[in-house]
Amino acid sequence: MKPQPITKTSKSFYKLPKTLSKYISIGIAIAVLNLSVSCSYFSVRDVPTTEENIAKQVDTFNTSEKYVIVHSGILFWHLRDMILNDDEQMISGTIEPVNEAHNYKKPRDKKRVHRYVNKKTNPLNEVHFYLKTAANFHDAETVNISLSDINRISVNDKNTGRTVANVLLTTVGAVFFVSAVYLALKSSCPFVYIKDGQEYQFVGELYPGAITPNLQRNDYLALPNFCPENEWYTLKVSNQLKEIQYTDQLQLISVNHPKNIEVLIDSKGAFQTFESINSPIKILDESDTQKLDLALKKDNNYYAFNSLKSTSNSIRSIIFEFDKPENAEEVKLYLTAKNSVWLDYVFGKFNEQFGAYYNTFQKKQQTVDKEQLSKWANGQNIPLSVYVKTKSGWELVERLNSVGPLAMRDLVVPIHLDSTTEEILQIKLETGFMFWEVDYVGVDFSENLNLSLTYINPVSALDQNENDVTHLLNNRDEKYFVQPNIGDEVTVSFPSTPSIDDLETTVFLKNRGYYNYLRDYKGIPDQQKLESFRDDGAFTIFSEKSYFEFVNFSLNNLAQNE
Template sequence: MENFSANIPLNVIRKYSRFISLILIPLFLNLIIIGCSYYKVTQVSNDPVEIRQAQEQLKYFIIHQGDNSWHLKNIRLKEDSKEMVGEIEPLPPEHQSYLKTDPERANRYRVRKEFPLHEVHVYVSEYVKGENSKVTVPLSSIKKIEVYDKDKGATTLSYVFGTIGVIVGAVFIIGLIIGLTGGSSSSPPPRRSPPPNTPSTSSCPFIYTYDGKGYNFIGEMYGGAIYSSLERDDYMLLPGLDTHNGKYQLKIANELLERQYTNLSELMVVEHPENTQVLADKNGQIFTINSALIPTKAESSNHTSYFNAISKKDSSFYLFDEENDINKNLSNLTLTFKKPKTEKNGKLILNGKNSLWLDFIFGKFNEQFGTYYPKFAEKQKNVPANKNLRWSLNQGIPLSVYIETKKGWEFVDYFNVVGPLASRDMVMDIDLSNVEGEEVKLKLECGFMFWEVDYIAMDYSENTLVDVSYLSPETAIDENGNDVSDLLTYSDEKYLVQPEVGNKVVVTYPTIPVEKNKKQTLFLHSKGYYEYIRDYKNKPNLIHLYSFKRKGAFPSFSKQYLYNFVDREVFFIQTLNQGDEN
């Protein structure tokens, strides 16, 4: 994205500037979303635990029967008779606008006029009137309970990534004009698009699996291995990969401005009991999941509960967009799990990915190198991997995991960068030998808005015996029709090199029969690295770059960049308002 506009002829931009402006003005107006935010709807059961949890969070209860609605206050639960009692009163105006909503999507509200946040909507078939305004609601009469919370994902994306969307929109419009008018012979070739709605500036090789009808995007290999010195193994779960003509088939594609070097691409076939799930950690160790338990609490630094966001896979992410009390450039989420008193090990299960913001801001960081970037990247090839990893951890780029012990918070391990385009199921072995009692507390921490997590759980079961087979490629046909399977079969000095946008290879693997009462789970074991292709024209910002050696400098740069263009949005709004007054 950062290179494209630099190659657009200035005369083309000037010639069509009025046309571009007329198109971009609505985009900016849509970006501002003046006075609007979003909320989400989560449906919970009529279990007393759910109702009590909503009470503890000071939720505002609204009871519905047919077309009638009231505020329900002074609520008490009578578990012996399975009833909820309380008092009803008319709804104030600020709670009347969102009595009907769409639970399947983010819902917009006007910040200054309505207040749907923290509402709980209880839909009942019947209730019993008591004295004055008292009512009794049998729990069996509750048809559904809907909890309203702020949709931080939709709200953040609308304000923050809207700016990126406008930039992408501008590039697309100008590119379209060049395409229609002939443009310039110096214009770069058009970039092939990654999966829809992903304005990614950089990533890693894309993996698609074939289902007999077409290819499905699954994820990105060896994320963050941006120099040869950072080459690493990667273990990607391949959900839903099925056979076609008796073979497994997938595609490895370069769809970004990168040079990609894949050393190995083999299938790990794990055969296990039908009622067991398996996951591979970052080192390829297999863990069986038999009884995953969600946390009893999930709180940010300011004690806001995100239990609903991470208790199930529903694309309702915790965005790590609340500041850490100790280091405001970082963000964390503290998790509390019930634990068998004598248990010495647990398996932390997580579904998540990196944010588009991290992808975008890392591009802006690289831009600071300007014309020096190619030389810098070349020098990084000789920097030891552990030094680059230490820098990355000091900047909050991986997702770090801590455990609370008698000595305080202790570092456990980290999850590797996985890219911003697809969530992954991940697992981490947790040593509980220094944790006493029947609770365990973990803390996930990263740079402000660098990760997004959808689901978190813990499993204490013993690992079940499994069989693991490794399948080498039978064929690997590149875009020119050549079979390059020998480049992907072993971890050696031979690489599949994909240096240009549009390079791809279709890989097939044999299948092996599955035993009765067993099932197979497949992982793509890959190894490699990739390099950015950048042609910055600006001078290196050497003084600023030197500051990035400090711990926390990169997330600080990220937050400052974010705040700067939020300030620009505010200025734009004020300018519009002044125009209206005149």
């Protein structure tokens, strides 16, 4: 693509035209849409069977007209017109070759997630019988198979998590790095889905950014529109990425509150209520341009911290101004935000610098002190830093930890105003180049209300093999439920709480754990280059430089913000 000319604006800095930015992101997204949107994913699941219930299981599949495939060693056939003889405990039918809609290039196994093209194949209608003894059936042969000769039965379940993630990552909203390279290097956290009727809806990620045991913290994920079914809340936690996930605790927090009130939990676990959210009256970035409309609605039209008026350390910031009531002592900042796909990509490119040494490096990181790890992340401006303008200058309020790149989160930051004197409240958000995306911003000066809270532990947690792992998720005890493979999942059920008239219920998922990447980088690490990342701001500068190299845009065109 031939780059469009850079448009010069006033105040001697340059701005990349929005049309160029959109064209690049749309172009890359479209390049992979054809590979992904038409594709879905399935996981292989064994059906629990015993000598007592196998006839019932077979009858269920027979009445639902499943496409039956019989396996004997490496051989397999389609069993057409299957009939169950309950008296003789046999199934019979006619042998045929498996047709094209049920043939796959890669072996069907339980340890991986399988992709299929919707219009060409139909794996979700299959049932597979694996025989104990060797058989060599012939086409058009009528066969009788004893139920006692069936070693195991398995079906293909739609892998909603992988499909949802794939679609999310291939929309224009995912911006620049929706590519095969990015998907191969994707690093995130366990995916969470809530049961909504017959479907599971993707809602977010657990314990984001906790890539070592020492970075574990209590994380609170709001579960919007999560309603009990038959007096049970049901959700799934799934590993869809190349990593090992260690979950220590899952617990629901049910909050009853007035219908005109919104409730969020801050990073310290305190409940904050919102009764009247005020919008900003003015917004400034490094270029002093106002983009007020981006903050007013949750519409995925966000601030991307990608201003082309560069700073010496590649940090970007946005200042929001609000009217402040007289004598106000506290305010609650409401943010809807997430990490960018770009941060996820560029962090993978950073890890790549370690080459074949990466796994050794990661092993050593598991025991590094939390303060040391946090100091490095803060020095690289990875968190979203929140500042308030006081009579003595900008004062740091909080650094918000990563929340993951796949779903926006509603976040709250309480701010004390005892050091502010102006009638206008100024709040600054600051982070590294394109590390965060902020969709909505507001403040609330109302007092917090008393709330009715119920903490609910899981009573059932079954993994993909129907193993009961409830005891591993009930308490914070470092006895982890481990998900080492792509496609591993656990279905967790919690009892619901009685509803209260005239009150609304909001549910949060308190979670705790960590995860490790699985990578197989090659080559010799560049020791000198890696040493440079010890310096504050080095990763932030690396992010900006890598981005503009990717879009073939010269850094010389950036005006420095002195």
